[in-house]
Amino acid sequence: MDDQNKNLLIATGLSFVVILIWFLLFPPPEEQVQDQAEPAAVQPVEGDTASTPAIAPGTTQTAATQSPTGTETALDAPRLPIETARLSGSISLSGGRIDELVLKDYTVAIDDDSPNVQILEPVGTGHSYYALFGWAPGAGLGGADVPGPNTEWTVEQGETLSTATPVTLRWDSPSGLVFRRTVSVDDNFMFTVTQAVENGSNSAVSAAPYGVVARHGEPADRKKFFVLHEGVVAMADGKLDEIGYGDMPDMDVLASEGARAEVTQVTESGWIGFTDHYWMTTLIPASGPFKQVAKYDESRDIFQTEAVQPTVTLAPGEGTEVTTQLFTGAKEYETIRDYQDAGVDRFIDSIDWGWFFFLTKPIFWLLHQLHQLIGNMGWSIIALTVILKAILFPLAYKSYVSMAKMKELQPEMEKLKERAGDDRQKLQQEMMALYKKEKVNPASGCLPILLQIPIFFSLYKVIFVAFELRHAPWFGPFQDLSTPDPTSLYNLFGLLPWAAPEVGSTLALVFVGILPILLGISMFLQQKLNPAPADPTQKMIFAWMPWVFMFMLGGFASGLVVYWITNNTITFTQQYLIMRSQGYKPDIFGNIKSGFKKTPKDAPKEK
Known part of the structure; x- marks a missing residue:
């Protein structure tokens, strides 16, 4: 020859050997059918713990913990509609969760009668996936003094969240604190959530603001194909971190909570959330420092990402506010690139370019x-x-x-x-x-x-x-x-x-x-x-x-x-x-x- x-x-x-091994070891996954019922293990839990917020500046006291993932069914709670050119959905006044979101531009299949893609779903649907925000109580506050995951908020301003009309929710605590949450949304998929608190009590108080994206169980349409990353995607001071859904049960156990978690301290900028094949939901704090947490609750099969900002201390009569952005939508290249150009550090890397990114x-x-x-x-x-x-x-x-x-x-x-x-x-x-x-x-x-x-x-x-x-x-x-x-x-x-x-x-x-x-x-x-x-x-x-x-x-x-x-x-x-x-x-x-x-x-x- x-x-x-x-x-x-x-x-x-x-070429034949490489592709043959690839094809045999990692065949295209079969379509999976999941039960639409709410998992039996997901029940309301009192005193459930979340990540411990950052230590307050100038003190060694650590803020108390609070559950950011209350599991009461939110289907019947009062709701505030979301309506833009590209999105429809609602905010549950129970916990003030952004937990219902449908993409108007995209359907599940190419068939004419195919339904639109729904990203976020309320608790009680079987595939619960939502974002919520709150304050973990610190010195001078108890759990009842801050809004929890099931707190009933009232609408202070706005009737429908749109690109032109933000909405403001309000809750007054028994101790005299006034909490407000203002939510706005742009023309695409970015929400801006501003959390404000006024100390109307007679003593100094401390609290740590947080944002959470929680998912009950793995996504129903998870591909489970090695060439695709699905799970946690996070950026911390320019370093990308990816944790697959299947790897989260193997994370280290967080001693203070008993849940499996990976904790990262962010100094300047970063973001964290969940990415699927074509969709993503990500928390983007305005600036550092803050703490990123990727967590898996084995007992309830809940995957969770958190962005916990430093504890703030307020004297009587003082107030403060913090802003966190929430991206939840399609991983459109130009849209994500525009957000990166607007200041979201290396946001384009949320697309799964793989090891050969220099070619892809x-x-x-x-x-x-x-x-x-x-x-x-x-x-x-x-x-x-x-x-x-x-x-x-x-x-x-x-x-x-x-x-x-x-x-x-x-x-x-x-x-x-x-x-x-x-x-x-x-x-x-x-x-x-x-x-x-x-x-x-x-x-x-x-x-x-x-x-x-x-x-x-x-x-x-x-x-x-x-x-x-x-x-x-x-x-x-x-x-x-x-x-x-x-x-x-x-x-x-x-x-x-x-x-x-x-x-x-x-x-x-x-x-x-x-x-x-x-x-x-x-x-x-x-x-x-x-x-x-x-x-x-x-x-x-x-x-x-x-x-x-x-x-x-x-x-x-x-x-x-x-x-x-x-x-x-x-x-x-x-x-x-x-x-x-x-x-x-x-x-x-x-x-x-x-x-x-x-x-x-x-x-x-x-x-």
């Missing part, structure tokens, strides 16, 4: 710019592929020129084999001398193929996690490039009146769609630029490789398969034209024809 076929076999085999970030940026220009994500992926191939063209040109020269040297190499006989060391030495004389690098033939592997995985990461590809249409049946090919041989690619097999099923692996078939054909033609190896085993591997990849990648995102088809087509064209320009004319049809010929049993094998 000549060296360029050997290089191609090594590179293709490496520029690839997504380029794809996003192309999409802005073209207006269609499918054609943008194709344009991105063309640009990537243009960047790699100098290397590809050198590689294909080397492959053409290797073909020209084939007669000389055959003579070397005859002279060397069984002396493989002599053969290798004379071959290296020949390569040096003719200025040919046999390893350069597989380098472009190897470079495609990190680009492939980076683009897969982008296509899998980037919100902009969710429900992104191309043409015809391809209306969501973040999902597998919806067409199938099973229904003659939509001509027969029944649906294609469900993704992940055995039938879906057998009856592949149009895009995987085109992928297999493109790999087959690219392979036929060179004659099949004489060795029967190697010949069989080459013959099956395109079709194995076709079936394996049938369950991958359509956008990724579009990239690979385009990449194979451009590679085929480049290699064909460059090799012809160097005097070697690939006999594609002859190679295809010879591939169907069986090797005679008595045919001598190549040594």
Whole structure:
């Protein structure tokens, strides 16, 4: 077998092994159905503890603790509506929780009758997910002197929270303190919560303001796919921290509370919350210092993130206020980038760029710019592929020129084999001398193929996690490039009146769609630029490789398969034209024809 076929076999085999291991160990998860009933373990608990607020400046006294996650059903509590161009929902006056939020711009599926995506849900729905704010009592205060998670607030100002009309809630404590909570919202997904307190008592008091995002149980639509992070995402003084839902039960036990928690002291700036595949809810204190807490309550299966600000001490007649922002919505690239430009430190890193962020970030940026220009994500992926191939063209040109020269040297190499006989060391030495004389690098033939592997995985990461590809249409049946090919041989690619097999099923692996078939054909033609190896085993591997990849990648995102088809087509064209320009004319049809010929049993094998 000549060296360029050997290089191609090594590179293709490496790609095959990597993807095969990936596919077998981390298959696409099956859709999970969760019980919609409220978990039996989630019951009202008196004296439940939260994180201990920061120590008050100038004192060693630690503020008392208070539950930020009261679990009384809030479905029947009085509510204050939320209504903007992009959001609808309500604030529960029980605890003043922001616990009902629906995204008007996005539906669960692409069907016309699909409901809108709901991010936040009240306690009692089975998938409770909400944000609440409050004050943990310190010196001079008891638990009844501060508003708790189930405190009944009154509306002091406003009837509906909108972009033009903020609302203010009020609660007067028995000890004479007046608490106010003013909530505003912008045109997208950012709430601003200002907590104020006035000390109307006759003595100094201390309290620590906090914000909490709590989630009862794991999200119903959690993907559980290793390429995607779902769970806690936090930024603390420029350092990103991610904790998956599955890892939270393994955190250290917080001795003062018995819950599992990870505590981080933030000096200047940061944020913390929960991120899902396409959605996120995050607390963003106005400034440091403050304490971030990621917590898991095993007894009630509640996941929780907290931002606890320093304890403040107020003399009689004094007051203070603190501001915390709450992002809860879609992880739109431009929206998150605008919030970062407005001062939220490294907020763009809340998008899961992965370990290869140095590739995924520029690839997504380029794809996003192309999409802005073209207006269609499918054609943008194709344009991105063309640009990537243009960047790699100098290397590809050198590689294909080397492959053409290797073909020209084939007669000389055959003579070397005859002279060397069984002396493989002599053969290798004379071959290296020949390569040096003719200025040919046999390893350069597989380098472009190897470079495609990190680009492939980076683009897969982008296509899998980037919100902009969710429900992104191309043409015809391809209306969501973040999902597998919806067409199938099973229904003659939509001509027969029944649906294609469900993704992940055995039938879906057998009856592949149009895009995987085109992928297999493109790999087959690219392979036929060179004659099949004489060795029967190697010949069989080459013959099956395109079709194995076709079936394996049938369950991958359509956008990724579009990239690979385009990449194979451009590679085929480049290699064909460059090799012809160097005097070697690939006999594609002859190679295809010879591939169907069986090797005679008595045919001598190549040594």
